[in-house]
Structures are given as structure tokens and as C-alpha cells.
Amino acid sequence: MAVEKYLKPEVINQIKRLDLRAQFVVKGFLQGLHASPFHGFSVEFSEHRRYSTGDDPKDIDWLVFAKTDKYYVKKFEAETNITGYLVMDLSSSMGYTLRQELTKFDYAICLAASLCYLMILQQDPCGLITFDEKIRDSLPPKSKRTQLGNVLAHLAKLKPTGPTDIGRSLTQVAAMLRHKSLVMVFSDLLTDPIPVFQALRRLRHRGHDVILFHILDEAEVAFPFDGMVEFEDPETNEKVVVDASAYRKDYQSEIEAFRALYKQECFQTRVDYVPLDTSMQFDRALLEYLTSRKDRG
Numbered sequence: 001m002a003v004e005k006y007l008k009p010e011v012i013n014q015i016k017r018l019d020l021r022a023q024f025v026v027k028g029f030l031q032g033l034h035a036s037p038f039h040g041f042s043v044e045f046s047e048h049r050r051y052s053t054g055d056d057p058k059d060i061d062w063l064v065f066a067k068t069d070k071y072y073v074k075k076f077e078a079e080t081n082i083t084g085y086l087v088m089d090l091s092s093s094m095g096y097t098l099r100q101e102l103t104k105f106d107y108a109i110c111l112a113a114s115l116c117y118l119m120i121l122q123q124d125p126c127g128l129i130t131f132d133e134k135i136r137d138s139l140p141p142k143s144k145r146t147q148l149g150n151v152l153a154h155l156a157k158l159k160p161t162g163p164t165d166i167g168r169s170l171t172q173v174a175a176m177l178r179h180k181s182l183v184m185v186f187s188d189l190l191t192d193p194i195p196v197f198q199a200l201r202r203l204r205h206r207g208h209d210v211i212l213f214h215i216l217d218e219a220e221v222a223f224p225f226d227g228m229v230e231f232e233d234p235e236t237n238e239k240v241v242v243d244a245s246a247y248r249k250d251y252q253s254e255i256e257a258f259r260a261l262y263k264q265e266c267f268q269t270r271v272d273y274v275p276l277d278t279s280m281q282f283d284r285a286l287l288e289y290l291t292s293r294k295d296r297g
Helices: 018-034 039-047 062-068 104-121 145-157 166-176 193-205 218-222 244-269 283-296
Strands: 048-050 072-074 084-089 126-131 135-142 182-187 209-216 228-232 239-243 272-277
Touching: 018 104, 018 145, 018 283, 084 104, 084 166, 104 126, 104 145, 104 182, 104 209, 104 283, 126 145, 126 166, 135 145, 135 166, 166 182, 166 193, 193 209, 193 244, 209 218, 209 244, 209 283, 218 272, 239 244, 244 272, 272 283
Parallel strands: 084 126, 084 182, 182 209, 209 272
Antiparallel strands: 048 072, 126 135, 228 239
């Protein structure tokens, strides 16, 4: 089976234990990375960085040079460690899917588990924060192998329920974090964007790096509906009947504009914005994490 198939959400869903799922995703991803033009990148990601002016030539790793034909120096412990927080949206809208194996929430949980596995693999402390209308729970970041079990056990028990207030919750996150960290947010962002933008700016102002994983269901992007369809808001239970065929073009324009707004705002505030849908492979999100890590190095 090709590496790409291992990363498809429908394949991942067949592996019910979250720790195995996370290993499955990450190992498949890293295997693909080694077989790709990113091979040198994966070496750099693990324990090296590119040689730059001012570095001591004695620190060059000649074994890596022999493999990659590029100059790398060993990173020191202080340079490599990143403290990461997985920040999960528990809103009921995250529990939606139309025709995919994974709901938005399942997808977010698998992705968060994989990122936690990747961080612990690199001996980076990883913590967890969950929220709906406010922060519900948090696990302090640790880098020990036992932390992976703690985070995954917690993730496996989570359920998407009730309304959410993303802006308020992320503002609370900014207030509670004492040290500069990598904040990885998993949400469908189905709310007024202005308070969310304000909270993201606050996180950045406090020196945190932020990756915003914007997770929508594949049907929320493609809008594969026809004829008269009744839609229900999962958080307010409001119902509306629309002619889906006539509305499709307007809807798709709205979704594109919504994502473009986030992309523009995140670009301006130097937040990494990663638009995903539940039909997509996880490798895009994992690569975004590695790129963010590399940029910090």
C-alpha cells in the first residue's frame, strides 16, 4: 500500500486505538518525507539546522553533509525544545459530517494525537487545553513518554457538545500561558470572526506562535446538496429550508470569502493558517507544524 493511502482519514478510522492511529499517521508521514524532496528537511527537523554565518565550523555534522551535500550543525537543547499546546474546540458543530468516515471532531482529535506523538518523539513538552464557551480543562505540558498516554486518554474521552465562544476562550488561553509557546488551535471557526481575530492578536502580542487548523466538513466546502433541503444549526437548533441547487454558487462564494478573510488576517498577524476539510490527508497539517518548528529554529 502506498504511503499516501495510510494518511487518508477513512483508513485511519479503521484503527480505533488513538495511540496506534497517531503512530500510523506520523510514521507514514515521516516515511513519505524521507522518500521526498523534503528528505534533507526531515534531517534538519530532527536534530540539526542549516549552517549559517557565525556558526563554528567545528559544529558541522559531516555525516549529514555526506548524505545531503549540505552543511548542518547540531542544535543545542535550548534551541530545539518547543512547548506546545493542543487547543481543542468542543462545540457541537464539530460533531458534524455528511458522508465522510470522520466528523470534524474525529478529524481534529486524530490530528491532535498525531502532533502530540510528533512532539513527544522530539522530546518537546506538549499540553492540552479544551474549550467551549470557556476553557473547560487543561493538562500541563510535559515531554516524558507517559505524557503521550495522558493526552491521548484525555482526547479519546472528549465529546463535542453545546455552544462555543472561541474568542473568549482563546483570550483566556493567552492570559493563562506564562511562557512563549506554540499554540495549535483546532476549530471549525463557525462564529463571528472579529473576536477570534482579536484573541489571535493577543496571543501573538504575548509572543506565542500560533497554528490555526481550520477544519470544515468536506460537505461544508463542496455543498453537494440538491433541491429543497432543511438545514439545522447544531448549536441553536434553528432550522431553515433552502433551494440548495439555486443557493450553491452563493454558498460556495461565502465559504471562499470566509476562508480568504481568515487567511488575510492570519497573514497580517503572522499566524499560520491551515484550511482543512475532512476528506484531506493529515500530512498537510503535519508539514505545517514542521515548517513552523523549522522557522523557530
